Amino acid sequence: MTPRDLAAPAAVTLALCVTPFVGLDGAMLNLLIFMMIIALAAQGWNILGGFGGLASFGHAAFFGTGAYATAILQTKAGLGAWPSLLLGVALGAAVGAFIGFLSFRSGLRGSYFALITLAFAEVLRIASNSAEITGGAAGILVRLDYGFWNMQFEDRRWFAVLAVICVGLSLALVRWMERARFGARLIAVRENEEAARALGVDVFRVKMGAITLSAGVTALAGCLYAQNFLFLDAQVAYGSWISIEALFAAIVGGLGTLFGPLIGAVVLLGVGEITKAVVGGVPGVDLVVFGVLLILTVAFAPGGLAGLAERLGFKRPGAKRIGLKGGRA
Amino acid sequence: MLLAEGLTKRFSGLTAVDNATLRAEQGAITGLIGPNGAGKTTLFAMASGFLKADAGRVSFAGEDVTATPPHMRAEAGMARTFQIVQPFAGLSVRENIAVGAFLRTPSRAEAMARADAVGRRLGLGPDLDRAAAGLTVAGRKRLELARALATEPRLLLLDEVLAGLNPSEIRDILPVIRAIRDEGVTILMIEHIMQAVMNLCETVYVLNQGRMIAEGPPAQVCEDPMVIEAYLGKGAAARMRADAGGAAHV
Numbered sequence A: 001m002t003p004r005d006l007a008a009p010a011a012v013t014l015a016l017c018v019t020p021f022v023g024l025d026g027a028m029l030n031l032l033i034f035m036m037i038i039a040l041a042a043q044g045w046n047i048l049g050g051f052g053g054l055a056s057f058g059h060a061a062f063f064g065t066g067a068y069a070t071a072i073l074q075t076k077a078g079l080g081a082w083p084s085l086l087l088g089v090a091l092g093a094a095v096g097a098f099i100g101f102l103s104f105r106s107g108l109r110g111s112y113f114a115l116i117t118l119a120f121a122e123v124l125r126i127a128s129n130s131a132e133i134t135g136g137a138a139g140i141l142v143r144l145d146y147g148f149w150n151m152q153f154e155d156r157r158w159f160a161v162l163a164v165i166c167v168g169l170s171l172a173l174v175r176w177m178e179r180a181r182f183g184a185r186l187i188a189v190r191e192n193e194e195a196a197r198a199l200g201v202d203v204f205r206v207k208m209g210a211i212t213l214s215a216g217v218t219a220l221a222g223c224l225y226a227q228n229f230l231f232l233d234a235q236v237a238y239g240s241w242i243s244i245e246a247l248f249a250a251i252v253g254g255l256g257t258l259f260g261p262l263i264g265a266v267v268l269l270g271v272g273e274i275t276k277a278v279v280g281g282v283p284g285v286d287l288v289v290f291g292v293l294l295i296l297t298v299a300f301a302p303g304g305l306a307g308l309a310e311r312l313g314f315k316r317p318g319a320k321r322i323g324l325k326g327g328r329a
Numbered sequence B: 001m002l003l004a005e006g007l008t009k010r011f012s013g014l015t016a017v018d019n020a021t022l023r024a025e026q027g028a029i030t031g032l033i034g035p036n037g038a039g040k041t042t043l044f045a046m047a048s049g050f051l052k053a054d055a056g057r058v059s060f061a062g063e064d065v066t067a068t069p070p071h072m073r074a075e076a077g078m079a080r081t082f083q084i085v086q087p088f089a090g091l092s093v094r095e096n097i098a099v100g101a102f103l104r105t106p107s108r109a110e111a112m113a114r115a116d117a118v119g120r121r122l123g124l125g126p127d128l129d130r131a132a133a134g135l136t137v138a139g140r141k142r143l144e145l146a147r148a149l150a151t152e153p154r155l156l157l158l159d160e161v162l163a164g165l166n167p168s169e170i171r172d173i174l175p176v177i178r179a180i181r182d183e184g185v186t187i188l189m190i191e192h193i194m195q196a197v198m199n200l201c202e203t204v205y206v207l208n209q210g211r212m213i214a215e216g217p218p219a220q221v222c223e224d225p226m227v228i229e230a231y232l233g234k235g236a237a238a239r240m241r242a243d244a245g246g247a248a249h250v
């Protein structure tokens, strides 16, 4: 990876860092933070589902683990917010490795793999709804206490900057992956496992690496979520809403592309917000919009919005990437 | 270089390969022929580790690799092509070959450069930036060979790489295969095209209904009454000799 490879991610991150300071009101700031959280969750999904072709219905398992770890380590173990966040990412990655080990050892693929991830997320949701450490059905509250070391900012613009920086890090990670042997092998495994194996690719190891990275990135989204709202319950942490939004944003934005998940998250939540403003507070109307956008994407832009942009001639600088001709729906 | 001893594979009742033994000598081109369904591809799959043998053992460069998974055999220097080509359809030709080259270098620049070199050598130069899915049959066969070659193997297992090619394409590719051998790569090839076998192979094995029924220099194998009776059918010996004569001009 050369410094030039990081130019585009750095530029996008810088531009996003500036947005909180251009006079956004509170609601817009919240929307921006939420977009960043979903973009992270979707980028995690994209690493496994987009680059690796291993679609999951259960990324809530990683999101929720990151979220609960961040909250519980602070409230019950007395750890600082920053170490809690790092441990949350590590624990989320560990849950990913665990699910991956069980699934890939037994050669699960396709819809079987997707359903296993869903089952894990559901088990975690039900367990955390009754466990004591998670606060059970009542949920868990992180005490409001402003301060940098608590990762709580009276001026919420700083939390937005933090979320943007995390997205920037995820962009750098995926850019590295695209350039590295690991990324080439992951795409090869997606395209044809047998052929990859014949060329010396340890398919199990590559998939393990992918799910661990993927889970870690989505867990980071969960950590930020917990720290942003300072409240969690089982439905929020491990509920299928996040699995679905991560998947939708990744597909609408463009599977297996660097910027797809970010674009997808911004467009989905943006359109959802506009719809709510126009139609009013009809419950679930944003989900209807998400569904329509997903159908339109699959039907008219199988490479997602990023793929569409490329087809219309917006080539990114240095866009000589391995294996990313659009993407796959 | 490769020794397969007493390999047996049964598929629910059908014995696809039955106690077959085969040796590929270092630096030589060895052929494996036999009618359709004889078990040649199955034998290859066991040699390369994609199928677990029910009985028998495989050793490679003096080491027992019977229980070694395919990716580790590849790392040890064993490369195979697939009879039914298996391109990474969404990738460009260069990227396809680079996946093979990545086995010997973690550097993207080196892998791409090596992919370019191997691709050009196999006549894929003009296609390097094209999607692999858009290649012709001949192109895909070359791509199979190029990817395998990019792993810098010591042993190449080629499963009907000439099938589906027209005579002029075959004429182009035969010298390439010979040149690969001349660089010290041992080759074991399954082939239907007799000219190629006669022309290239030092030793030929004949598989019929899972059993190895003959081995030896191609000319001698063609004379073998067992082979003529069991595999080639009556009157085939004369045709074979004619083919062999024709092959001299290829």
Ligand SMILES: Nc1ncnc2c1ncn2[C@@H]1O[C@H](COP(=O)(O)OP(=O)(O)O)[C@@H](O)[C@H]1O
Pocket: B011, B014, B016, B034, B035, B036, B037, B038, B039, B040, B041, B042, B043
């Ligand atoms: N995976 C499999 N399951 C069941 N039967 C198989 C399988 N693979 C091959 N066979 C059978 O084994 C026999 C040998 O096949 P194959 O090795 O492909 O022959 P060849 O390559 O010599 O044409 C055939 O009868 C084929 O139908």
Ligand SMILES: [Mg+2]
Pocket: B040, B041, B042, B083
């Ligand atoms: Mg065959």
